[in-house]
Amino acid sequence: MRNSEIAQIFREIALYLEMQEERFKPRAYEKVAYALEALEEPVTEIYQRGGAKELRSIPGVGEAIAEKIEEIIKTGKLKYYDELRKKTPVDIRGLTAIEGVGPKSVKVLYEKLGITGVGELEQAARTGKIRGLPRFGEKMQQKILKGIEFLKQGGGRFPLGSVLPLIAEIEKRLRGLPDVEAVTVAGSVRRRKETIGDADFLAISSKPEGIMDYFISMPEVMHVHGKGMTKTMVKLKNAMDVDLRVVPKESFGAALCYFTGSKDHNVALRRIAQEKGLKLNEYGLFRGEKRIAGETEEEIYQALGLSYVPPELRENQGEVEAARKGELPALISYGDLRGDLQIQTAWTDGANSIEEMAGEAKRLGLEYIAITDHTKGLAMTGGSDEKKLLRQMEAIDKINQSLKGIKILKGAEVNINKDGTLDIKDEALKKLDVVGIAVHSHFNLPRKEMTERVTKAMRNPHADILFHPTGRVIQKREPYDVDMDAIIKTAKETGTVLEIDAYPDRLDLKDEHIRKAVEAGVKLVIDSDAHSVNHIRFLEFGVAQARRGWARKKDVINTRPLKDFLRCLKHP
């Protein structure tokens, strides 16, 4: 059973327990669910290695939960979970996914109306049966119907790249309002998560009425969830929830910190505050009644004895401990990139010419790009064979002669065949400046076979960069089953560079893989995977991803000048 499936069981257990008014157990199960999902290694492998004892090395797993994981792995089932479901046979996950419906509501709905699923709830709400239940009125009934409607439309999370432009636009407009001193976006947007559930804005204003009124009247707003003088919540027409909080100036840093999260990072900060006899909330850091910090995030971290933690690191993945010791990495910065090593053109499936792509890259301040059109294995894109590659190389030579201010490298995105060989002959690869290799077929090979296939390809002396190493497409396609530890090890051994593909629905490598690669001393590049001139700006999302993976400037070789960069490849 996959880690995510086991995590799901524990998450449901947490909901059932919450329904039963348990105080602390739900949090324990939730925590474990989260830990399992964050785990790179399959939990079944951890178990095989050292049994239930080894399972307890997973944070949050103690005696009781280790036994439960063992039972799941051994039998594929969990009695405790089955009993909870039997006792209250409701679709707890489906029902609580409806906005405004939590475990306590599910309990009432089940006990009074026998509702067990979303369909029944919708039926009951339509026929007016919800209204009149304890703590349920007409408004809740409507809210539930709206929530169900939203879920049917596939509500949920948005890839950062698809909503960041709108968020930046709203931020700019709010900033321009009278009586507004400052506006910043917080939350997962500020942490630059791959996908975001909602956007949180923070503002300083001594007269909140105006900004709140404007906020609910923006043309993008579809629905107002709630409006107060410090907090207003709306849903936009694209179904994204957006919150706006107005805070006093002296609390801005505390609020920014609090609303940037992550939740787990905040809990860790609060614990430290507690240890020091202080209290941290969104209004500041307090000793008794006295506020000792709060206007800026920097002063809060300082007062807690921590170095400043960049938002991208705030996931409670060791950054608090590192900040305490002053050992946070000097992260790569936005704007550090000098090159882009994966660019497709109209020679295959791109929309623009080589000249147009180079022109845009130059305009964005890049010093070099590699043209990496697909190769013949990917027939649907009109992938190049050796002959076509040669023609393209000649074309690039010509363009380079007339082009000033940017250098075009000759490259290709070469297919890794099912058996780990490449679909372009070595004699042709030898002539290229940059050889990217990638999996574009047979995605469903077993883990062992897929790992052997990719590592074999990486051993090719001409294979410089492994493009989008896991092949995932966010919200569309699972990564193929490959042992990333083995990939990272092979990258180190062979000098193969691993790519961070910055395309917003790829973001491949993931943050935790980046971190492992960095720790192993593997070289990285950040590429846009641009298929049109509009895509080159995606590099920014790759930098964000690299930062969330604790990568420093020196780990990412396309931060270097062209000559240095080329020296990092296998065949400079």
Added chain:
DNA sequence: GCCGTTTTCGGCCCGACTGTTTTCAGTCG
């Protein structure tokens, strides 16, 4: 149910807004 610069018990982050109330529970972040 977990965990330990308060270790084998006694804690476990904190506050805003809504709806349905008449003092607060539930939900959310």
